Amino acid sequence: MSSKQSTKDRILDAAEALFADRGFAETSLRTITNRADVNLASVNYHFGSKKSLIQAVFNRFLQKFVTHLDKELTPIEQGLDAPSVEQVLHTLVKPLMSMDKDRHEGSSNFMKLLGRAYAESQGHMRRFMQEHYAHYLRRFTSQLHRAAPNLANNEMFWRLHFMLGTVIFTLAGSDALHEIAAADFKESVTLEQTLERLLPFLAAGFKS
Amino acid sequence: MSSKQSTKDRILDAAEALFADRGFAETSLRTITNRADVNLASVNYHFGSKKSLIQAVFNRFLQKFVTHLDKELTPIEQGLDAPSVEQVLHTLVKPLMSMDKDRHEGSSNFMKLLGRAYAESQGHMRRFMQEHYAHYLRRFTSQLHRAAPNLANNEMFWRLHFMLGTVIFTLAGSDALHEIAAADFKESVTLEQTLERLLPFLAAGFKS
DNA sequence: GTATGTTTCAAACAACTGTTTAGATTTTCG
DNA sequence: CGAAAATCTAAACAGTTGTTTGAAACATAC
Numbered sequence: 306m307s308s309k310q311s312t313k314d315r316i317l318d319a320a321e322a323l324f325a326d327r328g329f330a331e332t333s334l335r336t337i338t339n340r341a342d343v344n345l346a347s348v349n350y351h352f353g354s355k356k357s358l359i360q361a362v363f364n365r366f367l368q369k370f371v372t373h374l375d376k377e378l379t380p381i382e383q384g385l386d387a388p389s390v391e392q393v394l395h396t397l398v399k400p401l402m403s404m405d406k407d408r409h410e411g412s413s414n415f416m417k418l419l420g421r422a423y424a425e426s427q428g429h430m431r432r433f434m435q436e437h438y439a440h441y442l443r444r445f446t447s448q449l450h451r452a453a454p455n456l457a458n459n460e461m462f463w464r465l466h467f468m469l470g471t472v473i474f475t476l477a478g479s480d481a482l483h484e485i486a487a488a489d490f491k492e493s494v495t496l497e498q499t500l501e502r503l504l505p506f507l508a509a510g511f512k513s
Numbered sequence: 514m515s516s517k518q519s520t521k522d523r524i525l526d527a528a529e530a531l532f533a534d535r536g537f538a539e540t541s542l543r544t545i546t547n548r549a550d551v552n553l554a555s556v557n558y559h560f561g562s563k564k565s566l567i568q569a570v571f572n573r574f575l576q577k578f579v580t581h582l583d584k585e586l587t588p589i590e591q592g593l594d595a596p597s598v599e600q601v602l603h604t605l606v607k608p609l610m611s612m613d614k615d616r617h618e619g620s621s622n623f624m625k626l627l628g629r630a631y632a633e634s635q636g637h638m639r640r641f642m643q644e645h646y647a648h649y650l651r652r653f654t655s656q657l658h659r660a661a662p663n664l665a666n667n668e669m670f671w672r673l674h675f676m677l678g679t680v681i682f683t684l685a686g687s688d689a690l691h692e693i694a695a696a697d698f699k700e701s702v703t704l705e706q707t708l709e710r711l712l713p714f715l716a717a718g719f720k721s
Numbered sequence: 722g723t724a725t726g727t728t729t730c731a732a733a734c735a736a737c738t739g740t741t742t743a744g745a746t747t748t749t750c751g
Numbered sequence: 752c753g754a755a756a757a758t759c760t761a762a763a764c765a766g767t768t769g770t771t772t773g774a775a776a777c778a779t780a781c
Contacts, residue, residue, distance in 0.1 A: 312728080330538035334769065344730050349770060351728090424632035424685060432689065459698040463707075466690055467679050467714050474678030477632060481640070482674055490667040499671075506675050510718035520758080542739065552760050557740060559758095 313351050315341040321362050325414040328421055329359055363422065366404075366415050367434075371441045373400035378444055387451040390508045396445070397472070398500050405496055420477025453512065468507045475503060521559050523549040529570050533622040536629055537567055571630065574612075574623050575642075579649045581608035586652055595659040598716045604653070605680070606708050613704055628685025661720065676715045683711060 310318075319341035323332040334355060338345045352358040377396035381388045404415055422430040435442065446465060450456070456464075475482070479499055487493050494502075518526075527549035531540045542563060546553045560566040585604035589596045612623060630638040643650065654673060658664070664672075683690070687707055695701050702710075 328538065330536065333767075335767085344728095345769095346731090346771080347729070355769065420632045423682070424628045432693075435693070459694065459700055462694060462697065463690075463710055464714060466686075467683060467711060470682030470686075471675050471679040471718075474631070474682040475675055478678070482671075485640075485643070486667065486670060489670065492667055502671055503675060505721045506672060506718040509721035510679075510714040513713045513717035541737075543737085552758095553739095554741080554761085555759070563739065 312341075312343050312347055315343055316348060316351065316358070317362055317365055320358055321366065321418065322414055324359070324362060324421070325417040362418070363433075366418065367438060369404060370400055370415075371438060373403060374441060374445075378441075378448065381448055382444070387454070388448060390449065390452045390511055391504060393445070393448045393452050394468075394504050394507055394511075396448075398497075398504070401476070401500065402497055416473065416476035416479070420473050423473060449511075464511050464513075468511060471507060471510075472503065475499065520549075520551050520555055523551055524556060524559065524566070525570055525573055528566055529574065529626065530622055532567070532570060532629070533625040570626070571641075574626070575646060577612060578608055578623075579646060581611060582649060582653075586649075586656065589656055590652065595662070596656060598657065598660045598719055599712060601653070601656045601660050602676075602712050602715055602719075604656075606705075606712070609684070609708065610705055624681065624684035624687070627681050631681060657719075672719050672721075676719060679715060679718075680711065683707065 316337060319337050320332070323337055323340065334348050335345060337358075338348060348355070348358055352361055374396060377399055381392060381396065401416070446461065449461065449465070453461075476496070476499070479496060483494055483499075524545060528540070528545050531545055531548065542556050543553060545566075546556060556563070556566055560569055582604060585607055589600060589604065609624075654669065657669065657673065661669075684704070684707070687704060691702060691707075
């Protein structure tokens, strides 16, 4: 039922899932290759090293993300009227949702991944994204600029990163939060509902 | 110049610093005991295991934090008039600042630590804090309730955790952010300034 | 068919991990 | 003082880590 997937993809899938819920250092190549049902040595053969495998996991998943993001951003960029802050922030929702759905196993793997990457590599990940995905970041921020034209550049920078923190941190820990919420308020929420609750919070903060 | 510190404290200091900037799994007991200038076996002798050492590091630092927090919270609790949201949030600033100062080496170690703990232990840390420090969390939230009396319980819960995420995430990565800001805007900011910039953002989001 | 290049495989590698042991040293206190 | 308890130390333990190796299996093209 799965012999169609290449060894490389099987490794990437297994690694992505395991990195997300155990962490990078806590996941051994043997655990990955066992789950992927491939030989241990194939990681080094196809990717060179564990470090490169980690990078490959990230690149694959960021690539997917910006492809989705592009589709959301384009119509707003082409609109004649300036978008609202809420509209701009909303371009993130659908990419996040659709990537969450087509994960085979458990949900919000990739957000946990992002959370880990930010926490574990003290700034390295921030710089990596600003180097390799600067284009999309700029498109996003320039729409934010249209939405809030009288906000100074440096203020913009800070509030953008405040928002980034809130989103990643919340989604990375969303499983735990959903559990607590379910226990305390008998309220069971979906990822989408969490996002919809998050957006007004962000927008208000951003416009503060 | 440092023979006064007990072995236990030397280990805790070294472990705290190393955990903060490398992570838990990435820091070996040998690295810790080398920096602390103590024998390798003394970690197991004094703490039992590496896991227990990690817990000990957290308990020591959370203990200090809530002691500071208590001093800030008390006068607000005794005030006859309801505090503002900003006032309540401000109770966090001074504890964070003073703990940042009396770290000997580099700054904001403990915030990186918190960030790591949240990211690496998938919800475990969130639950730990809600079990062991529920008292202080409740005092804090009940003041928030006074400040925003017409906010439903579950909404409160979510926005509280949104704010928590923003604070921890921002401060955990503050070194990297300060660097980028310095490079891009020739603006050099202190931790205190970042906090002061963060508070209005949080307050606005909370009141959204 | 043979030859060529790619991919898989089991086994071994050296380095490092947390933990334990048993003996020396120091501290505590009657 | 001197016995008992606490602490420190070097060495070894068993297990795991990422990586390398050389031969086997496979694929592709002539």
